[in-house]
Amino acid sequence: MEGVDYLAGERKKAEFDVESMKIVWAGSRHVLEVSDRISKLVADDPAFRKDDRTMLSRKELFKNTIRKAVYAWKRIVELHLSEEEASRLRFYVDEPAFTDLHWGMFVPAIKGQGTDEQQQKWLPLAYKMQIIGCYAQTELGHGSNVQGLETTATFDPRTDEFVINSPTLTSSKWWPGGLGKVSTHAVVYARLITDGKDHGVHGFIVQLRSLEDHTPLPGITVGDIGMKFGNGAYNTMDNGLLRFDHVRIPRNQMLMRVSQVTREGKYKQSDVPRQLVYGTMVYVRQTIVVDASSALSKAVCIATRYSAVRRQFGSQNGGPETQVIDYKTQQSRLFPLLASAYAFRFVGEWLKWLYTDVTQRLQANDFSTLPEAHACTAGLKSLTTSATADGIEECRKLCGGHGYLCSSGLPELFAVYVPACTYEGDNTVLLLQVARFLMKTVSQLGTGKQPVGTVAYMGRIEHLMQCSSNVQKAEDWLKPNQVMEAFEARAARMSVSCARNLSKYANPEEGFAELSADLVEAAVAHCQLIVVSKFIDKLQQDIPGEGVKRQLEVLCGVYYLYLLHKHQGDFLATRYLNPKQAALANDQLRALYTQVRPNAIALVDAFNYTDHFLGSILGRYDGNVYPKLYEAAWKDPLNETVVPDGYHEYLRPLLKQQLPSARL
Numbered sequence: 211m212e213g214v215d216y217l218a219g220e221r222k223k224a225e226f227d228v229e230s231m232k233i234v235w236a237g238s239r240h241v242l243e244v245s246d247r248i249s250k251l252v253a254d255d256p257a258f259r260k261d262d263r264t265m266l267s268r269k270e271l272f273k274n275t276i277r278k279a280v281y282a283w284k285r286i287v288e289l290h291l292s293e294e295e296a297s298r299l300r301f302y303v304d305e306p307a308f309t310d311l312h313w314g315m316f317v318p319a320i321k322g323q324g325t326d327e328q329q330q331k332w333l334p335l336a337y338k339m340q341i342i343g344c345y346a347q348t349e350l351g352h353g354s355n356v357q358g359l360e361t362t363a364t365f366d367p368r369t370d371e372f373v374i375n376s377p378t379l380t381s382s383k384w385w386p387g388g389l390g391k392v393s394t395h396a397v398v399y400a401r402l403i404t405d406g407k408d409h410g411v412h413g414f415i416v417q418l419r420s421l422e423d424h425t426p427l428p429g430i431t432v433g434d435i436g437m438k439f440g441n442g443a444y445n446t447m448d449n450g451l452l453r454f455d456h457v458r459i460p461r462n463q464m465l466m467r468v469s470q471v472t473r474e475g476k477y478k479q480s481d482v483p484r485q486l487v488y489g490t491m492v493y494v495r496q497t498i499v500v501d502a503s504s505a506l507s508k509a510v511c512i513a514t515r516y517s518a519v520r521r522q523f524g525s526q527n528g529g530p531e532t533q534v535i536d537y538k539t540q541q542s543r544l545f546p547l548l549a550s551a552y553a554f555r556f557v558g559e560w561l562k563w564l565y566t567d568v569t570q571r572l573q574a575n576d577f578s579t580l581p582e583a584h585a586c587t588a589g590l591k592s593l594t595t596s597a598t599a600d601g602i603e604e605c606r607k608l609c610g611g612h613g614y615l616c617s618s619g620l621p622e623l624f625a626v627y628v629p630a631c632t633y634e635g636d637n638t639v640l641l642l643q644v645a646r647f648l649m650k651t652v653s654q655l656g657t658g659k660q661p662v663g664t665v666a667y668m669g670r671i672e673h674l675m676q677c678s679s680n681v682q683k684a685e686d687w688l689k690p691n692q693v694m695e696a697f698e699a700r701a702a703r704m705s706v707s708c709a710r711n712l713s714k715y716a717n718p719e720e721g722f723a724e725l726s727a728d729l730v731e732a733a734v735a736h737c738q739l740i741v742v743s744k745f746i747d748k749l750q751q752d753i754p755g756e757g758v759k760r761q762l763e764v765l766c767g768v769y770y771l772y773l774l775h776k777h778q779g780d781f782l783a784t785r786y787l788n789p790k791q792a793a794l795a796n797d798q799l800r801a802l803y804t805q806v807r808p809n810a811i812a813l814v815d816a817f818n819y820t821d822h823f824l825g826s827i828l829g830r831y832d833g834n835v836y837p838k839l840y841e842a843a844w845k846d847p848l849n850e851t852v853v854p855d856g857y858h859e860y861l862r863p864l865l866k867q868q869l870p871s872a873r874l
């Protein structure tokens with residue numbers, strides 16, 4: 211029935227003030243107010259409809275995305291939305307589009323790497339969308355290994371131009387979003403060559419298409435790379451391929467904030483420090499971590515609401531069956547993901563602070579914390595995106611068969627999210643960078659150089675190598691200092707163990723390659739420690755609202771005890787815990803699941819997602835799942851006719867046995 215809240219009973223069970231939790235989740239009352247207003251604006255506008263997205267052909271889908279993106283822009287201008295409101299609007303439209311790369315990569319690249327004059331020339335055009343840009347770095351042959359890129363930008367002093375060229379097939383640009391069909395311009399990464407000398411990879415602004423009729427400019431071959439994983443999903447994006455045949459651009463289109471080429475063709479570093487580009491990287495990764503919490507919270511919201519609606523087995527005397535959310539196995543799979551969504555939210559919030567801190571330090575020419583900030587953001591990007599991709603898939607399984615239907619929203623969410631494990635740095639490659647930083651930190655212990663920021667715990671290495679847990683009863687696992695020491699000791703010991711093993715190799719690079727799987731595990735232990743510590747730090751703050759802090763304490767406990775249980779091998783092998791203490795952690799975890807249970811629906815309501823944004827029949831706010839699933843089935847194009855296409859051509863001859871050579 212319409213208008214009935216089938217989850218009202220669940221909502222009454224909540225032991226905390228949901229409205230206050232909404233503020234915690236949003237980050238502030240102001241952000242909640244903006245998000246609430248803009249998400250409803252999008253949800254109420256039929257132009258942003260997305261329930262048919264998985265059924266559209268690629269061409270229809272793509273045209274529809276262009277329409278939506280341009281319409282969104284029109285609304286932003288008409289309504290005089292602020293930058294914050296505009297970015298919220300794009301977020302709630304919830305459809306990957308060329309605009310993501312334009313605003314998320316092209317504009318920041320010019321801001322970060324362009325000189326003042328370049329910014330003055332290009333940014334006004336980009337802000338008004340009179341040009342549309344993308345970020346063309348990856349090639350067919352190289353992605354992770356940026357130094358292996360093959361596109362060349364050779365300076366021609368006679369004409370004061372760069373000649374951009376794709377010398378091989380593998381040098382074709384491959385993957386940039388927005389490139390295939392839409393972008394008029396790109397920031398292209400190419401090897402800079404002056405006077406026969408290769409100066410490595412640099413960024414150049416290159417016009418790709420005519421601003422009159424959108425055709426590719428002479429010497430440019432450009433197109434879409436083809437259909438990607440899943441229905442709808444990232445197929446709304448025109449990831450592109452691009453080749454240059456000696457394309458000439460003026461010298462002033464090299465992004466010259468950090469290094470420059472003079473009129474005479476001399477290559478020189480400007481007085482702006484190279485490290486500045488890392489600031490942008492910290493910013494981009496921070497947004498990826500926040501996006502991870504959004505994607506995971508969406509999946510968890512769907513799976514939690516549906517788990518409260520769905521009943522299987524357990525009927526007593528003809529009464530209702532058991533809600534599947536009451537099964538301990540369901541709770542042990544779902545609640546850690548709910549806790550992770552909150553954990554990633556808070557670590558994302560902390561990364562925002564880190565970005566501000568890094569920016570201020572860079573402005574003051576203080577580069578001391580950069581390597582640590584760089585390693586930490588790389589690790590957190592890797593950890594949160596991998597856990598989110600796996601978590602979305604787990605949520606799909608938690609919804610049983612119906613989770614496999616596109617109308618559950620989960621298949622598309624998985625397909626659209628999973629490349630986050632690859633773009634902006636392959637997750638394994640990033641963990642190896644973290645491991646390299648950890649090995650360096652360990653090697654410097656005792657030299658008087660104090661580890662800072664998220665590796666500060668290494669400064670207490672002697673203690674961390676010797677201590678052991680004094681947990682004696684399950685509730686001891688609720689004490690933050692017990693937990694912190696456990697995670698610190700595990701991370702420190704795994705790093706030190708890797709460092710010791712590395713020292714056995716005469717050639718350190720050979721050792722690093724040989725031990726890389728162990729090194730990645732040490733990096734994961736370090737990154738998990740960061741997330742746990744930021745969740746615990748969050749709880750030290752004043753958090754208003756009845757029962758809100760208590761719920762967050764429970765979720766924090768679920769998060770770290772789940773990790774501890776899942777990775778208990780690490781804690782046992784490094785001898786910080788004994789098997790009894792590990793078992794007590796699991797006992798406490800079970801007890802916490804019971805505390806989460808009555809609050810589960812309210813905890814996902816606190817995300818404040820509209821049904822439009824969730825895009826899931828299983829995750830509907832009112833829990834009215836079955837009639838809506840039934841209705842949706844009839845909307846499938848296959849059900850437009852009762853007799854399918856192909857009946858007369860194939861099925862009827864089969865059924866009537868008129869096949870020419872049936873041998874059976």
Ligand SMILES: Cc1cc2nc3c(=O)[nH]c(=O)nc-3n(C[C@H](O)[C@H](O)[C@H](O)COP(=O)(O)OP(=O)(O)OC[C@H]3O[C@@H](n4cnc5c(N)ncnc54)[C@H](O)[C@@H]3O)c2cc1C
Pocket residue numbers: 311345346347348351352353354355384385386387444449629632633634635636637638639642
């Ligand atoms: C949806 C999507 C959108 C994208 N958008 C853009 C864009 O807008 N612009 C752009 O320029 N690019 C874009 N990319 C490209 C993306 O940045 C690269 O795919 C990414 O950097 C990974 O590089 P790769 O594809 O070369 O992977 P590879 O590096 O070839 O990885 C293949 C495997 O090798 C492993 N591996 C690689 N190096 C090492 C190592 N040193 N040690 C151990 N293992 C290793 C990896 O872990 C992985 O398992 C996009 C990609 C996707 C999927």
